[in-house]
Amino acid sequence: MSSQPRVRHIVSLSGGKDSTALAIYLRDRISDLEYVFCDTGEELPETYEYLDRLETVLGKRIERLNPERPFKHYLEIYRGVLPDARTRWCTRKLKIEPFERFVGEDPVYNYIGIRADEPHRKGYISTKPNIIPKYPFIEDGITKADVMRILEESGIGLPEYYEWRSRSGCYFCFFQQRIEWVGLFRKHPEKFQQALEMEKEDLETGERYTWIAGESLKELKDPKRVHEIETSFQKRVTSIGSVAPNTPLAKVFAIDVNDDQGSESCLICHL
Template sequence: MTDINVISISGGKDSTAMWLLALERDTPNLKVVFSDVGHEHPETYEYIDYLEKELGPITRIKPDFSQQILRKREVVDTKWRNEGVSETIIQQALEVLHPTGNPFLDLCMWKGRFPSTMARFCTVELKVRPMFDKVYVPIFGTGNHVVSWQGIRANESLSRSKMAETEETPEGYTIYRPILNWDVYDVFKQHDKHGIKPNPLYKQGMGRVGCMPCINSKKEELYEIARRFPEEIERVARWEEIVSKASKRGSATFFTSNDRGHGIHDVVEWSKTTYGGVQYDLLKLMEEVPMCSSQYGLCE
């Protein structure tokens, strides 16, 4: 039995540093995988291409929720009326419940809602499960063993600080977290050491560069997204309309908070305010968009 070292990359700083570490160690039987969730910024897709050119081949996978959406159509058409759902909502749902080919949007239509900090089904459905089904299972089928490299760092959260560097899973593969004890500066030093540029979005105010925006985006990050990439906000607004129609409640928003309002445009307005969310931050609004606004000190 041979160990196949599988590295999942997102185009972000941690997974890139982890890949560089694996190459530095001459790690054998390396398989690098990118799961395209359909919610990344165009610059991240370009960065994935850059990494492939500089570092080596990347296997691209794409989650597919076509069957789940088709099953939901059947449920909507045969069961929602008996549950007291209005005919208007039923017809709206049937109108939009067709696979689009965009994994993130299709997932949300199937669920009838967007993921949230309390229900982070996005990670499992868009990353973990497709990786297992499309990558790990075929490796198991050849009689080999999977070592799953994860770019998790202990100082990112309390839950991650409790994770072990290595653990075995009930499914029969090994999880390995080689940069668990690194800090963010170690991560960028690894890029510099190997002459690899970090994702350019980190110089444009982004704290994370996977989903654009992520459900965990902080206030300042959302503000930067809105002023630099308004087209990303408009895309999410269109998705809110579509997912609302696919929802039994007839409503679905990317962010939901009584303090920040409801819907992506409301939350963007909140991102323009001072602490407390009541008054606009006039200094912030008067500022020209800087060439670089890195959270990590990457500006030259």
């Protein structure tokens, strides 16, 4: 008589605040909990540093999963067409498929850090029938304030990229706000340049493949445009009653100031 397959319990880490808090929250609640991070090879150095610190807090290794081919290989296959919120081929090829290979056909509970104060949130995750999503924060009423408390009490705090960025994910993520592209330009100019060089324009058709709809990174990095973006963002921030003028960006981004880039992000990337 064959034995029943072992049910696995996995937290998919993104390097973001919510999945980090979830890993810490579940650490002593679920035995044999596995932690995985789908490493695209296109992450920020701050993300890798944060994951190293998290391993110390958890007292357990985080399994790094890699795609079969690097991002630029797939970019060539897609003939230079950059991923966007509709296609999301980067998430599928670099995150979801490596995770599904790691899981195989094992029955898995995949724990996702959507909070109780955002149950409406949608996203892009695996749909394999053997991978069952679980939402402990929703079930237990955990809100953003609770997440911040978990991170503070554990000693890990927020990742350093919150100084200029609101979410985890690849340095060229198309879900970034314009102010975050400006932050990348200032903090990691070499990565900004790499992202810029991936943009293309078809001189015959006039069609452009850019990370931001209607604007190239070459246009965005113009000093006048940078000033305009920073000024506009500061006005938007101060219009929020709970945010005082000149509040550090790390605190601003912790309250999720969004712009026109959309909110239905890839959960395996951005929690």
